[in-house]
Amino acid sequence: MQINRVLSRSHLENKSWPYSVLGTAGALVCGVLIAKLGIVGLGVCIAAPIGIGLVTGILMSPRFGLLVYLQYSFLVNILARFLPVSAPFGLVVDGLLALILLSLLFNGRRLNWSKLKNPVFFLVGTWFMYNVLELANPEAPYKPAWFFHVRAFSMHWFFVSIIVLVTPIKRSDILLVLRTWLIWSVFAAIWAFKQQYLGLTQSELEWLNSAGGKTHLLFGHLRSWSYYTDASQFGAEMAGLALICLIFFFEEDKWIVRLGYLGLALVYFWGYAVSGTRSALFVFIAGYGFYLLLKRDFTKIAIGLSVAIPVLLMLLYTDIGNQNYQVYRIRTALKPLEDPSFLVRLENQAKLANYLRYLPFGAGIGTAADAGARFSPGHFAAQIPPDSWYVELWIETGVVGVYLYVAMLLSIVGVGVYRIWHLNDPWLSKIMGMFIAEFVGIAVMGYSNPVLGQFPTSTMLYLTSLAFTTCNRWDTAPTKPA
Known part of the structure; x- marks a missing residue:
């Protein structure tokens, strides 16, 4: 029984090591960004995982993407008004819509395309x-x-x-x-x-x-x-x-x-x-x-x-x-x-x-x-x-x-x-x-x-x-x- 526990723990450690490497690499990258860019670097470190999660969610579900598009349409003016950076926030809407269309293609088999008629x-x-x-x-x-x-x-x-x-x-x-x-x-x-x-x-x-x-x-x-x-x-x-x-x-x-x-x-x-x-x-x-x-x-x-x-x-x-x-x-x-x-x-x-x-x-x-x-x-x-x-x-x-x-x-x-x-x-x-x-x-x-x-x-x-x-x-x- 003790041998089985050791083998099981060893197996889990072997499977989880990529996540440890990615976590360590991410922490190092964030450290460099914060050191070089200050508050902007911190913002990038916070926004990056959120962005990756949103992109993944949109590609998995076009309905989720549509809801993100709705929320961002209200948020875009706030970002443009109050963030101390000049960025094309409006173009993010184009990116969102393009991503949702890509999600439609990925999920095309379970969607009813005849609705376009x-x-x-x-x-x-x-x-x-x-x-x-x-x-x-x-x-x-x-x-x-x-x-x-x-x-x-x-x-x-x-x-x-x-x-x-x-x-x-x-x-x-x-x-x-x-x-x-x-x-x-x-x-x-x-x-x-x-x-x-x-x-x-x-x-x-x-x-x-x-x-x-x-x-x-x-x-x-x-x-x-x-x-x-x-x-x-x-x-x-x-x-x-x-x-x-x-x-x-x-x-x-x-x-x-x-x-x-x-x-x-x-x-x-x-x-x-x-x-x-x-x-x-x-x-x-x-x-x-x-x-x-x-x-x-x-x-x-x-x-x-x-x-x-x-x-x-x-x-x-x-x-x-x-x-x-x-x-x-x-x-x-x-x-x-x-x-x-x-x-x-x-x-x-x-x-x-x-x-x-x-x-x-x-x-x-x-x-x-x-x-x-x-x-x-x-x-x-x-x-x-x-x-x-x-x-x-x-x-x-x-x-x-x-x-x-x-x-x-x-x-x-x-x-x-x-x-x-x-x-x-x-x-x-x-x-x-x-x-x-x-x-x-x-x-x-x-x-x-x-x-x-x-x-x-x-x-x-x-x-x-x-x-x-x-x-x-x-x-x-x-x-x-x-």
Whole structure:
């Protein structure tokens, strides 16, 4: 018996020696990195095993990869804002999506590839192919700039559509996505309140004094942006979440739950208010109006109108609340022709119309906005700020591209409405109705701000659009999940 124990221990030691060698080598490498790079080296030593674990997990499970992509889409702006290093954090998203696609191939035998025979895949795929053809646009002065904008225009949406359609996603994952969205957004709202009422960090002050002050410090009032790219995107996100929680408030049965969602709606609404993003008001107007029409419930439509119309009339025809700057900013959204910045946008669009008259396919992807200013600053398309998602698409993909993109959005909404109207499960119908209402609200707001192509707004639009257009895959008997 003693001999067997000795032999067994010897066998285990023989099998475990590679791990001892790897552990010792890892410790030595970490020691060198910390000695050479200091705190950066320590960060690398901590991040490396986490990264290896995440890569392994993603390759083993595309569903796990999709959840990592979701979390990182909220984290990417925080890293870019607060880490004392300059790194292409946005490109990590491309790496994640590529890794998940590789995971799909590794796990291909147990996945149902026939799920790609879906209208939304063909809609997004057609738009992506048009973007690929834009590589041949002779007007584009610098072809590599195409990559920097095609990611937000179509490539990420196309990749996510493949992943979501093929991956076996559970009903519980829908709740996980929703809760992730709500929780990250609460943190974002709290940080915006801190900016507004307690002050800014040193890095935020430096950004405000360099690039952000022109748009985020108006008439002595700060437009809070939390840790998002700018106040416009933050305001859009807050308005979208306030809309979702407001719908929850009206749809839930238990009053304690309804009051909880009402509290969240107020937090998000004030987050929208301190952002000073006037156009985000249309997320409420378009989103909630669409939701009422989707429900086809005349009682709720009447209740909704009885609440919305007096508020709009108050904003339009009174000065109530003007002593509060946030309320004043919201009111000006309903009077665009009295807004100098809106009139400047109309002048810019008139100039663009003259330039693009004979360019039905646009000036080429990557010629406007940030990529245009970086790679072809002398080009006409880079001289005029688009100030709108659709204007940016118009400049870079032409009137043909804008028509194709809008047709895709309308078709996605149409497919979603059809799917939702044929659901049996009232809980699923409610969740998908909120998703599509927020999608419509953000799409309408895209006329005034380029929020549809920014993290995490873009990620949520991709995921929710794939959810409500394929919601029949989760439909069950009309019972609420535990």
